[in-house]
Amino acid sequence: MTMTDMKDCDQFVAEFEAVIKHPKKSATETYYTGVDLGTACIVLAVMDENYTPVAGAYRYADVVRDGMVVDYIGAIQIVKELKTELEEKLETELIYAAAAIPPGTDELDGGAIKNVVQGAGFYLTNVLDEPTAANQVLAIQNGAVVDIGGGTTGISIIKDGKVVKVVDDATGGTHLTLVTAGAYKISFQEAELYKRDQKNHQELIGVLKPVVEKIATIIMTQIAGFEIEELYLVGGTACLTGIETIIEAKTRIKTYKPLNPMFVTPLGIALSCTDEIL
Numbered sequence: 695m696t697m698t699d700m701k702d703c704d705q706f707v708a709e710f711e712a713v714i715k716h717p718k719k720s721a722t723e724t725y726y727t728g729v730d731l732g733t734a735c736i737v738l739a740v741m742d743e744n745y746t747p748v749a750g751a752y753r754y755a756d757v758v759r760d761g762m763v764v765d766y767i768g769a770i771q772i773v774k775e776l777k778t779e780l781e782e783k784l785e786t787e788l789i790y791a792a793a794a795i796p797p798g799t800d801e802l803d804g805g806a807i808k809n810v811v812q813g814a815g816f817y818l819t820n821v822l823d824e825p826t827a828a829n830q831v832l833a834i835q836n837g838a839v840v841d842i843g844g845g846t847t848g849i850s851i852i853k854d855g856k857v858v859k860v861v862d863d864a865t866g867g868t869h870l871t872l873v874t875a876g877a878y879k880i881s882f883q884e885a886e887l888y889k890r891d892q893k894n895h896q897e898l899i900g901v902l903k904p905v906v907e908k909i910a911t912i913i914m915t916q917i918a919g920f921e922i923e924e925l926y927l928v929g930g931t932a933c934l935t936g937i938e939t940i941i942e943a944k945t946r947i948k949t950y951k952p953l954n955p956m957f958v959t960p961l962g963i964a965l966s967c968t969d970e971i972l
Contacts, residue, residue, distance in 0.1 A: 703831055704953045710739060710747040710961055711954065717749035717783040725784065726819075727791040728827075728964030729773060729811050733758045733844025734867060734886070734930055736769070737960040738776045740788065745965055749784055750957075751776045759845055759868075763806040773814035791816035792967035794959060796846045797823040797862040808972075817971045822963070825850030826857050828928040830962035832952075837924035838917055840909075840941075841959055842931040844868055847909055849916045859920070863912045867931035870902050877901045895935035906937055910944035927951045928958040 722742035730737040737752040755772050757765035781788055793811045811818050825839040825848040832839060835855045841848040844867040851859040867889075875885035888894055899906075913925065925947050927938055932955035942949035952958055 700950055700952065703833075703958065706747070706831060706961060707952055707954050707957050710750055710957050713747050714750040714752070717780070719784055719786075720746070720748050724790070724969055725786065725788055726964055726967035726969075727777075727780075727788050727816065728960045728962070728967060729791050729793045729814075729816070730824075730960035730963055731758050731763065731769060731773075731793065731807060731810060732930060733846075735844075735956070736772050736776065737957065738773070738780060739957070739960040739964040740780055740784070741964045741967075747961065747964075749780050750960075751779055762845075763810060766806065766810065769810045770813040773810060777814055777816070789817055790819050790967055790969050790971075792820035792822070792963050793818065794822050794824045794827040794963045796843070797825065797848045797850070797860040819968045819970055819972060820963075820966045821972070822966055823850065823860050823862075824848045824959050825928070826860060827962035827966060828926075828959045829857075830965040831958050832926050832928070832962075834924070834926060837926060838913070838920075838922050839926050839928065840913055840932075842866055842909060842927060842929040842937075842955075844930060847912060847929075849913060851917060851920050851922065853920075859916075861916050863916070865905075865909055865912060866929075869905050869908075870931060870934070873902055873905050874898065889934070892933075892935060899934065899936040899940070902934065903940055906934075906940045907944050910941045913941065914945055922947055925949045928955045930956045932956075 720742040724743045728739040740749040757769040825841040839850045848862045871885045938949045938951040
């Protein structure tokens with residue numbers, strides 16, 4: 695990937711951020727929705743039939759843990775509410791959606807994610823793993839996409855544009871929150887909010903460095919045996935300022951991060967949505 699490609703990714707994310715604030719009604723008849731059920735945040739990204747972002751909404755929630763749906767009814771309710779909110783803004787019904795799951799959890803949880811999306815009133819058209827979804831936006835040909843979510847870190851190794859290995863590890867933002875809570879002697883909820891606030895990042899990065907280095911070690915273990923020259927960080931936890939510097943120093947691999955890594959995966963999921971029901 696060149697820096698130009700990274701600019702394309704950043705521009706695409708910026709377009710999405712703009713339509714979250716000001717949705718764009720389109721002349722299109724069909725809309726495609728990406729549903730990203732994260733551990734800390736649920737995001738819906740909507741595109742028109744030309745796959746241009748037209749609307750989006752997100753809500754912080756505690757219905758998924760370590761990549762698994764733990765509050766099934768709550769998850770359906772939130773997706774349904776976000777769907778209704780976007781339908782009112784776009785003055786149309788959103789019919790088709792795609793979803794994503796952490797790598798390797800299809801047997802365990804693929805069904806639950808499908809049921810949440812369908813339970814919220816969508817026709818489900820695709821389910822793919824999160825780092826592979828992110829690469830729909832990044833469009834890298836060679837390297838590793840590292841999706842650092844709240845509960846898990848998913849790694850997708852890409853060679854000549856094809857995914858050759860995809861794995862998931864149960865380390866993510868939750869662990870950073872636990873360390874923050876311990877260091878500041880505050881509750882988990884308070885630590886989560888403290889960690890999300892960008893103005894605290896400079897001070898937090900020193901406290902959280904050991905956990906970030908653990909994530910870097912996981913990456914190195916999973917990519918062993920592959921020639922990886924570039925890492926690309928996405929996911930809500932990758933929003934932590936300076937996380938890429940620590941990972942690059944530990945892995946000794948050039949590490950890139952989009953301007954807002956939280957929205958790359960949901961946009962990739964939306965790009966994977968079609969009008970052909972599963």
